[in-house]
Amino acid sequence: MNANMETLAAQLRAHGHKLTRPRRAILQALAEAAKPLSPAELQTRARVFDAELGLVTVYRTLEIMEELGLVRPVHLADGCHGYALATPGHTHHVVCQRCHAVVEIVGCDLGVFLEHVAARTGYTITGHWLEIAGLCADCQRALQEEAYTREENDHAAE
Amino acid sequence: MNANMETLAAQLRAHGHKLTRPRRAILQALAEAAKPLSPAELQTRARVFDAELGLVTVYRTLEIMEELGLVRPVHLADGCHGYALATPGHTHHVVCQRCHAVVEIVGCDLGVFLEHVAARTGYTITGHWLEIAGLCADCQRALQEEAYTREENDHAAE
C-alpha cells in the first residue's frame, strides 16, 4: 500500500469507518484509474484485488467516500458522471474526449466572472462546477496518424 | 403558440422532422419550465397538453432536440442532469440550490484560464462546461424569514 493509499485509508478510519478488504480494493482501483469510473467499471477493476467484491458495496463505499470528500463525481460530456479520486480543496477536471483520461486542475480563477454573474442575476453564488473537455497529448498524436494513414489510402485508391 | 415556440417548431421542420401533437406538448412544457426537467417530470408536465403522451416519446424527442441543439442537459449538484431549453450559442447556467430555478448566462470569459490549462496539461481544449450553484433572490428571502421564525420560537421556548 503506497503513501496515497495510506492517507485515504487513514481518513476512513478517522471518521469511524472500518478498513475492510472490499474498501481497500476499491481504493486501490480508484488510485490506479486514469479516468472517472462508473460503479460497474469500478467493481470490475477492484475485483482484481478482491474477487468477491459486490456491486452493492461499491455503491455504499462511493457514498461514504463522497461524503468525506475523498472521491468526486466528474460529469462527462456524454451521458452522466463517473467517480474519481479527489485532491483536497477546490479543483476542476480536464477530460480527454477520445480516451477519457482525466487531469485535475488545482485552484481556479473565476472570482471576477462569478461576481459579474451574481450582480447580473441577483443570485448569491455558493459554488461552481467546471469540466473541461479536450484531447490529451497521446490522442492528438493518434488522431494525426490516423489522418495521415487515411490520406495514404486515398492516394493508393486513385 | 408563442413566438419562441414557433421558432423551435420551425427548427424541427427544417431538419425533416414532423411536428406532432406529442412534440408540441413537450416543447410547450419545456418552454414553461423554470428548472431543468428529468424525462419523467417532463412527461408529467407535457401531459397537460397531450394527455396520452408516452415516456418513450419524451426520450426520443429529447434525443432529437439535443442533436439539433434546442435542448441542453444541465448537470445538477446532486445526482445527475435535467433538460432545459437552450439558447443558441455558448451559455452557462446558474441553478438555485433550494428551488432549482435556473438562469442562463449568455457568453463567458474563460479564455485566459483555459489557455493556462492547455499549457499546463498539454491538452488541446475543445470545450468546457460550467454550472454555477447559488440561491435565487426569492430563496434568499425565504431562508432569512425561516431563520427569523426559528429565533422567535427559541425565545418563546425559554
Added chain:
DNA sequence: TTCTAAATGAAAAACTTTTTCAATACGGAA
C-alpha cells in the same frame, strides 16, 4: 383525398440503483 414513411404508445427487455436480511469480519476490550 390518398398514400407512405415517420412517429407513436404499450409491452417487454435490459440496465441501474436501492432495500432487505442473514452471515461475516473488523477492531476494541479482555
Added chain:
DNA sequence: TTCCGTATTGAAAAAGTTTTTCATTTAGAA
C-alpha cells in the same frame, strides 16, 4: 491472543430508469 458487539458484507429481491420491439396511427406531400 482470544472474545465479542456491531459495522459491513453479498445475495436476492424490489424499485426505478432507459432502450428495444412491434403493431397501429398520423403528419404532410402529392
